[in-house]
Structure formats: structure tokens, C-alpha cells
Amino acid sequence: MTRRITTRPLTARRFAPFGDVLDCAGEPDKIINAGLCGRYHDRATLDFGPDGRAGISLFNATPRSLPYALDLLERHPQGSQAFIPMTEHPFLVIVAPDDGGRPGAPLAFLTAPHQGINLHRGTWHGVLTPLFAPGLFAVVDRIGDTPNLEEFFLDPPYIVAA
Numbered sequence: 001m002t003r004r005i006t007t008r009p010l011t012a013r014r015f016a017p018f019g020d021v022l023d024c025a026g027e028p029d030k031i032i033n034a035g036l037c038g039r040y041h042d043r044a045t046l047d048f049g050p051d052g053r054a055g056i057s058l059f060n061a062t063p064r065s066l067p068y069a070l071d072l073l074e075r076h077p078q079g080s081q082a083f084i085p086m087t088e089h090p091f092l093v094i095v096a097p098d099d100g101g102r103p104g105a106p107l108a109f110l111t112a113p114h115q116g117i118n119l120h121r122g123t124w125h126g127v128l129t130p131l132f133a134p135g136l137f138a139v140v141d142r143i144g145d146t147p148n149l150e151e152f153f154l155d156p157p158y159i160v161a162a
């Protein structure tokens, strides 16, 4: 039996149980730099745990295409993880609720150009999934000495389609 999910546009409301949407929607919170810059201030809940610290890494990820076979979900019990695209390309965001320590039914979102996301600590998600080259992202997540990755393999995979 093939399990299929269809992508939906990413919105802050739909994504709220899983994380924050990072974009310049609406009016800025502050006008700065002599009136030449709008600041969308403090828009993500960052969490790096008691023994971790914040790090910024750059990801150069291989683009995938739809339909996409989702065979892995993961989560980071020790910290949040933000993906900020360094291009104007939309990307695929997959998250799932927790169901007794296993992922529940996944949801698939397509970002709008210039949207990023911040996953809350412990949110089940698909790994970074660009849809166009270059798959360049800045990633803000926990740097620490203790493991921070739990993986769940899906068999059969879900087929994610537009």
C-alpha cells in the first residue's frame, strides 16, 4: 500500500505546532539604520539545551525533486534547528507530530521564496530538502558533545507529491 502526502503552502499558523516561519511578512517590528532597514525582531524560539551552545553552519545540500520518497524522519532532543536559505528558491519542509515516541502522520510544506524555518527542539522532521540548485542554507542549531539525533526509518516510505 503506497502512502502519499501532498504538499501545502507553508504558513505560520499551520507550522506553529512544529516551529517558527522566518520571513518578512507584514510590517517590520522596528525601523533601523537611519530608516533604511526593517528589522523583523526575535522571530524564533531558539533552544540549545543546558550543555550546548548555538552554532551557525552552512549546508550545501543536493536538490531533490517531487514526487519525493520520504523514508527517514529525525528529531533533535537537545535543541532547535533553523534553516535559512541563501537563495531565493523554495524548499520542501516535512514535519510530523510525536505519537508516543514515534512520528505520527507527516505533513509536507513548500516554502515561499525567502522563507526560512526554525524547528522547535524535538520536532520530527525530514532532513533538509532543497528542490533547486544550489541548495545553500545557513543552519543555526546546537553544538554540543552529547548526541542530539534520533532517527526513524519509514517502511514503506511516504510519497510526497505537489
Ligand SMILES: NC(=O)N[C@@H](O)C(=O)O
Residues within 6 Å of the ligand: 074, 081, 125, 126, 127, 128
Ligand atoms: N544532521 C544535520 O546536520 N542535519 C539534519 O539534522 C537535518 O535536519 O538536515
Ligand code: NI
Residues within 6 Å of the ligand: 074, 076, 081, 125, 127, 128
Ligand atoms: Ni535535523
